[in-house]
Amino acid sequence: MKKIDKKNNNLNRRTVIKSALGAGALMSTPYFFVKANAASDPKVLNMYNFDGSLGEFYTKHWYNPFIEKFDIKMNHIKLKGSRVPLEKVQAQINAGKPETDVMPMHQDQVIFAQRNNLAMEVDASAIPEFANYYDKGVTKYGPKMVLWCYGLAYNTELVKPAPTSWKVLWDPEYAGKVAVNEGLKDQTLQMVNLAFKGSPYPVDAQTFKHLSDLRPSLVALWSGGADAEQLFRNGEIVMTPFWNGRVTKLRGEGLPLKFATPKEGFFVRSSVYGIPRGAANPELAHEWLNWVIGAGPQKKMVEYGYGTFNKQVEHTAEEAANVIVSDPEVMKYAVSEDFNQILDNGKEWTDMWNKWKSS
Amino acid sequence: MSRNSDQNYGALWLLTPTVLLYLATFFVPLIMLGVLSFARFEASVTTLGFYFDNYVKIFSDGITLKIFFQTVRLSLMITFWCLILGYPVALLMRSCSPKMKMVLLFCVVSPLLTSIIVRNVAWLLILGRTGIINDTLIQWDLISKPLPLMYNEFGVILAVVHVYLSFMVLPLFGALNSINSSIEEAASSLGAPYWRVFLSVTLPLSLPGVMAGCTLVFILSMGVYLTPVIMGGNFVLTLPMLITESVREQYDWPFASAMALMLLLAIGFMVILSSGVQRLVGRR
């Protein structure tokens, strides 16, 4: 029986030889014919985690301290990308066997989960820390966390002056050096609307006309943050609509990038951390939610670069500049999104989008 | 050739393990797919039943059918290029020394040995705006502006041909290898120039291999998903991409199932067509 226990992983790595031996031993054991996740144990929490530095952050600041404090065990399921694969989780929940105890859901996913009864309503009385949370951050399925902004990332050396409008993407000077997001095409469409209509809706022929105008300028339609990062690194693009956290990280790695919040409006999104229906260990999941929305863990997230709904967290000037959401002046330009519409029009928008692409 | 002309039904028991496996891993999922394709997906909720919504949508939404034909076109182009590039390799493999044959065989198979994901990253470094090719051409002053070598159909075809070439070369080589070269020698001793020998003897005799290779590559190309995403910069759309998108972003299994069944039917049609042609070619 092999459990992936991160507790003593990344910090004290084994030597090459030991690992090789370990791999050999792994092969000779029949562990793989047995399911890795055993029956539910009140002391074991199954959690999603991410790859890269965000994953390291979660392990170090949101998971390991909790494990120590409550003397429990935790299993990690690494996500491919930033979204929980609801197309898979739905089948698990319907079979009564969700793979995790807590799942971070994007806001459109929350609505999908609600309609299909995938998440359980949390017991607010088991989460006293809600008292320190802004109301906007509390939902019946759990707290919202990890606020991120969707604005314009640009190369400070090649894009001058600093852009203040989405319309700069249409500037012929940057033709062939910009890209937009395919992965979150709803945000791309809303962005186009903001640039020309002042409001994110409705997405219509007009929207795609403007997108068609942009088409000759586009190098690519990127799917995920890693793609966009590679486009910047390889000099394929000088700017693209992007999220702030990744810009902060890339700037830290020496890339001349900056994040702008265009005056027509930008987007703020967060994830709802909910408990899947039929979760093996809902009590412990409540405990973790209550603990993690506290000021301590939330402050760490602000240090990493994402915003919080916890009222008690203080921001340094640099942190405030990174997370954006703590500055009421900037937040005036934040546009609220209609996630029901985003979910319900998904197919229609995708059809229009695909027609546009193949025209 | 004395083929046993007995209608040997006894041999069919050898199919049992595979059929049993397929029952669980293929036929049951296929039935589930069929059932799902008639379900209705409304306001994010799937209702089982007997609705033709999804099939109507395929033909009426103005994009699915278009992308289906686009996928067929792309697959045909990939197949064509695989044939054009693969035939010389198979031809050379046939007439070179055994040692060289092994080297060529290995070279042809080698693209398969790396993960599809990583291969595409490597192409980025070669074909990108600041990739090797563009950098070199600019340095030599042959071009002033980088050529668009990827994030378009060219890039997708290139990357897919790269990896599926082996599926063309192996059957081609098999067919060429079984041609008795004395026929060609006879033809050329009769004074036919080499291209004539090739066109009138070698090529027709290798047609079964050509058909097998083309069918294989075409089928595989109809299923490409990751490569167009990465190499096409999302501009090149294929039906598998639509299917995946429908599942991943809209969680719309019913529509995805209907599209998948349509793809399956189309490919099944191709297989039957090609085996019919193969039989015709084989009869001669």
Next chain:
Amino acid sequence: MSSQESYGSRLPYKFLVGLVTIVILFLEAPLIILVIQSFTAESYLAFPPPSYGIRWYKEVLTSEDWLNSISLSLIIAAVVTPLSLVLGTMAAFALDRGPKKLKHGLQTIMIAPMVLPHIVLGLGLFKMALQLDIDDSMLAYIPAHLTITIPFVIISVGASLQTFEVSLEEAARSLGASRFWAVWYITLPIIRPALIAGSIFSFIISFDEFIITFFLTTFQRTLPIEMFSTLMYQVKPSIAAVSTLTLAVTAFLTAMLILRGQVTSGDKVIK
């Protein structure tokens, strides 16, 4: 035997060699780039790398995640390959030796899993695995991988059986070999190149399979899943290093297979 003499001295042979050289260059270029990339000392991919080192090999070889996923993928492929070879070869024999009128219909069915989009096959398998409570285990991966590898074995072995001279098998049977031993001693050694091609395809397809396995896994991660989740976050040179390592392993295995196939039933023996 070879038509070297009839082609060799002529212009088209040189032309052919030139053409094939270009094709080979096209085939190998990305792999060469990848190997060079894996020795970069930078934290991102660029060509040529500004500096060289073995930093990423160190990272990969000391990372439990990478090692676990590599070994899991190797184990799955190692189990799947022989099983797929045996089942696929049996099926190919059944199709070849069975009633002729059923052949085309049956063959189409037997290779159908190859053409079903993996994402839909993945969901179907996942729902089954959930019901049987075998998801996230070998009991799910192996049948799933077999389903997509067997068609390739059927195709390559089937093509070879078509050209196989059945009288060889009959000769063996008249000499006292039962059907099984006749196939074992005579047919299988002679169609060895096809068996090898089938094994290579099976191994590689299993080793590279992503979407179906993605559905079936929870805690376990195969190499493509590990790579994909890494890539979703950042394009790091570690994947170049991992790829080079797996390339070395699979290239070695493939070369061995090709070599063995050539030695025992090369063209010297078979007309």
Next chain:
Amino acid sequence: MSSVELKSIVKKYGAVTAVASIDLSVESGEFVTLLGPSGCGKTTTLRMVAGFIRPTSGTLSIGDVDMTGVPPHQRTVGLVFQNYALFPHMTVRKNVEFGLKMQKVLTSERGPRVQEALELVQLESLGDRMPAELSGGQQQRVALARALVIRPDVLLLDEPFGALDKQLRDHMRVELRELQQKLKISTLFVTHDQDEALSMSDRIVVMSEGKVSQVGKPTEIYEKPQTRFVADFIGRSNILVGKLENKGKTINAEGLILPNKENMTNGDDGVSVMIRPECVKITKPDPKATSASADVKGKVTASIYLGSIVQYSVQIIDGPNLVVTQNNTGFEDLKNLTVGDDVDVSFPDSAIYILPG
């Protein structure tokens, strides 16, 4: 004791009858040939003896043991294929050894037996070669050695000389027959080549359309064919349809008047008369002789030069067209015979054979 015995063997494929009720036996040490055109069922019959095809009905015994439903590997038959079917991935020695290995003969015993078999076919020095490195004749011998080494009850040969050139074929024919007589092994031989059949067999079974047309010694088959098919198929022959005339004393065969030497009485419906071309003699008409000396006159309408013999087509005056062959003896009498020449035609009474039935 008979080595092979087929009783009322029938093989049907659906509605098609490949073999219709055959009775056949090969006695111990006998060389029996199945002769017939392609598609006559001879190979099917052989394959039924070998066990590859199961008869639809009838019984088949080998060495007096019923083998009707026994699979091939449990029958001790040695089989030589037209294409030899040598295992291309094994050396000559391994090829020959294979049968012994399958019959679980001890390893220590196998070496000498393989050597013995190779010596029998004079290939003892080529044991380590691969089949592809051998000439056609050598391959043929390996196939023979491989079939003989298991000491079979019966040796089955399926057109074994088909792939050899003429000279080698003639040579192998003699060699095989000598070997067969030396080993006294019962042999069933399938061929469509009458020369092979006539020169090697103790008995010939002529087959046509799934049935046995005639069984007999080579001389019987050639000289006394029982059916028109046999007469036609074996050798060249002139077959004339005749009617009794002259109160049954003569036969009028298409204008040629022949004596009724067999004293047929009931020839009103017509009889078939066979005259072998080599039994007919043609000579240039002797200008000195009286016209009465030659009974039959004809005109050469075609001539084919075949080396040792010359084949002519002769149109009998007021009679049929006869095929005539003459030995190319070098004597002058026929040297300048060309198309259009008049000839005298003669044949002994013994050359006239009246087909029964």
